[in-house]
């Protein structure tokens with residue numbers, strides 16, 4: 039099939055590349071000329087494991103192309119994916135200006151039947167808005183389908199190629215059939231393509247992300263309470279998670295959820311509730327608890343240093359919002375850094391992938407050190423914000439020798455408490471005894 043993908047952010051790029059992998063001819067459109075030129079030369083603009091291999095292969099096979107022309111995109115694709123940003127508006131709602139702007143342009147350019155697919159995470163009712171916006175500009179026949187994506191950064195290629203489910207919101211048999219044909223190669227293992235109405239599909243995405251964010255947040259509160267009563271959250275987590283109704287995943291406590299999705303989507307669903315005269319009390323609590331959780335290490339660090347962080351030097355391991363990505367959007371590490379800077383501390387940072395993104399944000403306010411041991415040289419304490427695998431089994435002796443004081447504040451519970459103590463560290467983590 040001929041497919042066009044409008045927007046080459048993380049979702050659009052993975053979607054386009056993986057659809058090319060099953061033999062479709064894919065044209066990716068982006069307004070950013072420099073980015074398009076780079077992609078034409080085979081440069082992947084984001085860090086996402088395995089994407090580079092597929093990218094190169096499909097460009098070579100002539101199945102994956104790039105352009106800045108929406109007009110070209112419209113004439114190429116039988117199916118047009120909208121993978122455009124829906125950033126958080128000032129009031130917490132999703133800003134639909136990119137999606138509806140593209141819809142208006144599509145209405146002006148459309149010449150024959152197309153299926154327009156909402157791939158972005160959009161509030162309930164957006165498919166109808168996209169339909170109305172296009173219909174205002176044209177009399178040509180078209181359908182709008184909602185097809186939310188459930189990719190995780192760091193596992194996006196695998197999630198796309200072997201999805202647990204595909205959700206398609208459609209009220210047109212013709213469009214549904216085309217979408218089923220497109221996705222058939224990805225669900226050979228027997229995982230379902232779920233066909234539903236557009237609104238249910240749109241809400242499925244928000245409900246899934248908000249539920250997962252709630253699950254993490256619930257566990258974070260249990261972890262905080264463990265500390266008050268002297269329980270161990272690792273034991274509680276396993277005890278809970280072995281109940282198959284609860285499940286083991288997404289129960290890991292830490293310094294809060296971040297990223298480009300959970301924080302934005304929880305707020306957008308909460309706002310969407312308000313707009314429809316429904317108060318999501320539970321989401322309100324999730325937002326509040328997560329805001330506090332991101333800074334939960336700060337009072338502990340302050341209390342350890344007798345409320346005086348001025349002139350103290352800290353090393354931070356991990357800046358990305360999670361491992362296997364260079365994405366720092368809403369990363370808890372940023373909040374930790376801001377708080378420490380505000381208290382006059384000096385900060386050395388290290389992350390395997392996200393250094394340049396952080397440097398763009400903080401410029402010369404931080405020391406950027408390209409090695410996980412050098413970053414700890416002469417520091418008063420080490421703070422762990424992201425659970426990259428490389429941090430899981432460090433050379434403790436080397437680390438201790440480098441540090442001024444052997445003190446670790448671990449926001450991701452990477453080590454066994456006794457092991458860290460036996461190595462000679464003061465070790466504070468989340469929901470476990472210090």
Ligand code: UGA
Pocket residue numbers: 159187188189190191192247250254287288289290291292293294295296297298299300359360
């Ligand atoms: C999330 C969803 O998992 C995807 O299904 C969805 O498609 C995507 O958002 C999206 O809407 O595009 P992602 O943001 O890539 O994916 O990251 P996750 O792996 O879900 O992690 C989100 C945050 O939760 C991270 O900050 C992570 O550290 C935190 N987390 C996760 C925990 O604190 N504890 C856990 O047990 C799991």
